[in-house]
Amino acid sequence: MHLNDVIQFAFRAMHGARTRTYLTLLAMAIGVASVILLTSLGEGARLYVTQQFSSLGTNLLIVLPGRSETTGGMPPMTGETPRDLTLQDVMSLQRSYHIKEVTPIVVGAAPVSYQQMEREVMITGTTASLFSIRELHMARGQFLPEQEMTRASPVCVLGHTLQKELFGNASPLGKWVRVGGYRCRVIGVLEEEGVGLGMDLSDSVVMHAASAQTLFNINSVFRILVVARSQEVMDKARQDIIDIVRARHEGEDDITVLSQDALLSTFDRILIALTYSLGGIAAVSLLVAGIMIMNVMLVAAAQRTAEIGLLKALGATRRQIILLFLTESACLSMIGALLGLIFGLGANQVLQLYFPDFPFQAPDWALWAAVGIALFTGLLFGLLPARHAASLNPVLALSGR
Amino acid sequence: MIKLDHVSRTFQVGDELVHGLDDVTLEIKAGEYVSIMGPSGSGKSTLLNAIGLLDQLDKGHYFLDGKDTTKLSELELANTRREKIGFVFQTFHLIPRLTAAENIALPLTLAGVEHDERNERVNAALKSLSLSDRARHRPDQLSGGQRQRVAIARAVVTKPVVLLADEPTGNLDHASGVEVIDILETLNQQGITLLLVTHDTELGERAQRIIHMMDGKVLP
Structure with missing residues (x-):
């Protein structure tokens, strides 16, 4: 079976159940968009702080009286010496x-x-x-x-x-x-x-x-x-x-010498951790979208039982049926992810208009991760319904049981 | 062509074991026109599904074209179904979102036949069943007789050697039913082996050979 025929079949199936398709796409798009928006907030905060620091001038060292023996955390503002x-x-x-x-x-x-x-x-x-x-x-x-x-x-x-x-x-x-x-x-x-x-x-x-x-x-x-x-x-x-x-x-x-870099890298680390955790929280919604795809595909397999029986009678192999169903869930997650990407980046642009001082910029890794996780969950959660469909008994499936 | 050798198939229904096929031995030659008749539950459909390689057998051997099918893998079974067997069902089993032409093309698509050749063969099938003007219609825009004609076109577009028809006229009015049987008989005259399951005696008796079944057994 040719790949474009498989994809065409998947699109026909998605078109045949429009409400279900739109809702699934929406769930996936919201998941991807929220990853993009939340990570841009974190990344924006990091860039904002970096900008503020760099307005202090470059190659700068600050000498304070007094000695702080411990490292990590801010040194004493007023030295005691x-x-x-x-x-x-x-x-x-x-x-x-x-x-x-x-x-x-x-x-x-x-x-x-x-x-x-x-x-x-x-x-x-x-x-x-x-x-x-x-x-x-x-x-x-x-x-x-x-x-x-x-x-x-x-x-x-x-x-x-x-x-x-x-x-x-x-x-x-x-x-x-x-x-x-x-x-x-x-x-x-x-x-x-x-x-x-x-x-x-x-x-x-x-x-x-x-x-x-x-x-x-x-x-x-x-x-x-x-x-x-x-x-x-x-x-x-x-x-x-x-x-x-x-x-x-x-x-x-009896002095403390601070470099701007040391201060900056501390903030940098904190804010990168913040970005990751925001991304992680948003990734949960991707997982939920993945489970929704599984749900939808299970329902699709149940509704199309007779069709699966027919495909088997027409000589479809187990692999072909798995391929047909997986392609459908992959298309759902991929289109959803693309919509989410467009929506998330668009929302970034709009927010940028309203808050010009704060750089809304999704980190590159977040874009890849969001789309990657979306595809991965789509395929992973599509596998179970696809295998279920492929393992149906053709005689029972044809009689709709 | 088709040879069943002491074949059995049992089903578990509740606590009871039901004999779908009970020690059936049968031979059908290439190009024969056979009708399988009997009351419901007599095992007609089970026999047809077994011959169509949709169902596994519990006992016995089934030789198709001299090859023992009980030893075939899942993949080989699928390939054999695709190459040698055509199915026509009582409820048509057309995919509602696809047009008539696309439904007919489906087995060719599954077989990976190239686009151009596929179109050619689908058009030929549409023409031979006088469905050319219905090619772009979806099943819900077709009458029962037209739907069954589309299903027959789909069954024969791969040029199978055996055509299995399970109550093909069961959901049709008399006139359409006769029309469908005429088509099937024409195909048989062109060389296809035709197995027809029916409980309509009038239709059944048109076959060269009639197999009567009862409780999973072939009556002599």
Whole structure:
């Protein structure tokens, strides 16, 4: 028997029982579509987090004071050590050949006021290098000028939100604002952008590190951002940081160096696991669809008992009858899977229109897995009814018993 | 051609053992026209099913064209049915979703005959049974007599040597019944061996040879 005749026979049979066919196709399509949608949600979450992290800049190392001895999980946000990191430590790191840029971060909270308006915000003390490290953009004016790290100067840059709150639509450039007990002149406004690693600059004042230290009356640095020369020398840069700081801190390893990759890969693993589990949950619906195909094919075999008897009388072999029934269930699952694929990917496109920030993207493995499992269950659960049909006694089958 | 040698077939019905065929010995030559008659339950259909290789025998040997069929495998049985035997049933057994032409083509499709040759042979069969204008009709659009003609066309399209007809006129009115019998007799005159099961004595007596059956036995 030729393959196209087998397929034609299967299609005739499916066409002959339309309601049953449509319902089975629907079940299969829903199964495949749900696998695609759920895995795209998981994959989308992963891509979203990755994007957020990469806006932090590449080849980035973060130096924290204090040592976390255990691995896994987030390191302590504020280190506890007798020796703080200082601006001198920061400057000494610039000696390493593998390090391209270094910038300190000093943080604290202080009230910021302009005329009668006052707002308690985060103060970030840093240097001009932060602009390129964080890949910031200016809405107006300029960022902090290059100058010696230990020199304070009475200039500041406002975050987008803060500018709106204090000045509304008026330009703040050249205006003097009061920050804590000091006054400084606004030289720029940052453009609105995403949150990077808990550093929301939009509701904050950015000033020179030395100015911030004077403001809070401290000598320490909250953390140091280091950019390595390239991805390849990340490990060397990390070792240099540890060596340099150890030499300056009387032989104590009392800092923690984090790479963005380490943080990212943790999130990556969590979110990939999430995607897999969502896919697994959706795969259950494929299994249910497979069982439905089995059910439908058993009913078909029962309804077509006389026909099976006839086929046997006309000289159909056991194998041919199994082939005819398996082809029918394979066609049902394959068409259902294709419909599900179209529906799932279409739904992704629609969701993307409504949530443009969140990447709805089904991972390739999920597409293959969904269609593969659909076909596999179709064939697996089609086998039992097919064998049942093939083993019917032709005399009894012909008499409809 | 057909040779049954002390053949038996029993069925379990409830607690009772029923003899469908009880030690039947029979020989039918090629080209014969035989009618098998007897009351219901006498084993006529069982005999026909056994000759058609649809049913297994409990005892005895059945030689078809000199070959002992009791030793054939499932696959060989299917092939033999396809090549040598044509069936005509009382209830036609046409597949309702297929057209007349497709129903007739079915055994050729199963045999893997190429598309063009299949069409040619189906058209010839349709023509010889004057069904050409009904080729594209489905069974529910045909009359009883036309349906049985389609079934006969399907049975002979593979050019079998034996044609087994189990009450072919049972579901037809008298006129259509006579028409169907005429067709079967014409086929017999062209050389096919015809076995006809009926309990209509008038039809049965038209055969060259009449086999009477009772309780699974062939009456002498």
